[in-house]
Amino acid sequence: MTDTKHDKIAKRLAQKENVEYNKGKGPDIITSRRVIEVAINDTDLNESKKQLQGFRKPRYLATTTENIKKAMSVTEGLKIGVMGPTGHIHKKAGSRSRKK
Numbered sequence: 877m878t879d880t881k882h883d884k885i886a887k888r889l890a891q892k893e894n895v896e897y898n899k900g901k902g903p904d905i906i907t908s909r910r911v912i913e914v915a916i917n918d919t920d921l922n923e924s925k926k927q928l929q930g931f932r933k934p935r936y937l938a939t940t941t942e943n944i945k946k947a948m949s950v951t952e953g954l955k956i957g958v959m960g961p962t963g964h965i966h967k968k969a970g971s972r973s974r975k976k
Contacts (some may be wrong), residue, residue: 883940885914889938
């Protein structure tokens with residue numbers, strides 16, 4: 877069975893964070909420092925945002941390069957950070973971005 881785009885991104889980020897990718901329920905990646913949920917489709921961003929609720933450590937929504945602007949919009953006014961598929965942080969968790 878081949879890995880989906882979601883699996884590839886989640887595995888890459890998990891490897892970068894030196895943890896295992898969680899394929900089950902809940903966020904895809906949980907480290908001692910942060911929680912990361914991967915969302916590939918723009919329609920999945922809102923659902924993925926819900927997966928991050930209830931965690932006290934910094935929370936990040938990771939997505940494809942094409943969906944970074946949409947992810948920034950979905951997390952606007954929230955303390956959820958946004959990162960690209962390689963782990964590059966576009967919005968730091970804890971900051972509440974606002975429209976200019």
